[in-house]
Amino acid sequence: MNSGKFAWGITVTFAGGVLNLLLGIGVSVILARVLGPEGRGVYALAMLLPSLIVTFGNLGIGPATVYYVARGEFRREEILGNNILLSIGIGGAGILAGLMVVHFFREALFPNVPLAYLLLALALVPGEIFFSYVNYMLLGAQRIKEFNYRQVLQSTLFLGFITLGLLVLKGKVREAILAGLLTWGIVDILVFRLVKRVAGGVSFKPNLSYVKCAVTYGLQAHIASILGFLNYRVDMFLINWFLGPAAVGLYAVGVGLVEKLWMVSQAASTVLFPRVAAESEEERQKEFTPLVARTVLWTTAFGALVLALLSRWIVLLLYSKAFLSAVSALQALLVGVVTLSTGRVLANDIAGRGFPGLNIYTSSAAVLTNVVLNLLWIPRYGIVGAAWASTASYTVSFLSALFFYCRLSGNRWTKVVFPQRGDWVVYLKTGRTLWEWLGAKVIRKLIKTGMIAK
Secondary structure, X not given: OOHHHHHHHHHHHHHHHHHHHHHHHXXXXXXXXXXXXXXHHHHHHHHHHHHHHHHHHOOOHHHHHHHHHHHOOOOHHHHHHHHHHHHHHHHHHHHHHHHHHHHHHHHHHOOOOOHHHHHHHHOHHHHHHHHHHHHHHHHHOOOHHHHHHHHHHHHHHHHHHHHHHHHHOOOOHHHXXXXXXXXXXXXXXXXXXXXXXXXXXXXXXXXXXXXXXXXHHHHHHHHHHHHHHHHHHHHHHHHHHHHOHHHHHHHHHHHHHHHHHHHHHHHHHHHHHHHHHHOOOHHHHHHHHHHHHHHHHHHHHHHHHHHHHHHHHHHHHHXXXXXXXXXXXXXXXXXXXXXXXXXXXXXXXXXXOOOOOHHHHHHHHHHHHHHHHHHHHHHHHOHHHHHHHHHHHHHHHHHHHXXXXXXXXXXXXXXXXXXXXXXXXXXXXXXXXXXXHHHHHHHHHHHHHOOOOO
């Protein structure tokens, strides 16, 4: 693996993550201040419906797309065309499934959430599925810059529409959901045009061989993804069940801030997945992934320490006194976010090796831990109990992923967790290579624009 290119990919992805963080904080602040704790909770619960449907119904085609585009086993234009056909069928089925959920289970799953909000949120399903099926082709092709541009564009548009709907037009929950609909519509059109160019065209001729391979691989990743999503969000359902929407609103603020620490692991694992899938030399994988994992672990741990010290002031500054109760839950989540960050890197290595099914066991153990502890601790300790339950489940997820990774790779767990002799040499060498590469790119850009002579 080329460490310079990998570092460049992480740098671009991390920069995109920082921009998304700032834009996301802007959205979160507007939602919290305009809607208040209860309105923010209702919005969070309404948006859970399309998130659940997309997570449960997408069949894992996104990760499968990354895997097969990276390996080059099928023509890209065929993958694009078949993914679009799949997104249309699955998106339509998702809406029908959502209507059934709303009709039969609304009172049980979404008490205190108006029917109109749930129906409006359902319209987000096709756009989200189309985006994931198409946009992940950029990641598989290792077009990291373009992949991140689209993510930042989505966040920028969403912030703009949220500002228009809630601050300018004085809207509430309905306008916040409409902002999401407008965002997905525009982004889907733009991402299709870009991916079509990257793929060299689009072929809508069904390729049953690709569909079979994608679904076979995807279903394994899909089950793990469903369990992972439940692990991240089942606590909100249980908080709403025990404590009501206002408590969900407080908890959502704390979770939203803590999850920003995942930027480093998201950047690393996003770039690592297609590279592991495309890598043919086992020794490079064996040395590279532990370096990435332990770097992510200690970088995230430092960020968690800073957030722990500043959390009260951040919440007060951004969200007002009404949300100060979220601070204790936020702090309880920090250790779990650190462990899960490392677990995510290991899970993507496992999937990149062609064993996404192993992540099912990891996620199953985590979800079981989360549900049991939430049922025990929410009635007694409120949202802080939910936070500690999540931290415990995230740690279980990390330990399970660490076990499977070590069995597959032959590495010892200490190599994944603890800094190794020579790490700083690698960091300095990679930094120097990245600096030289960036400098060369800047010079070529200046020559191209005529600002300097050849």
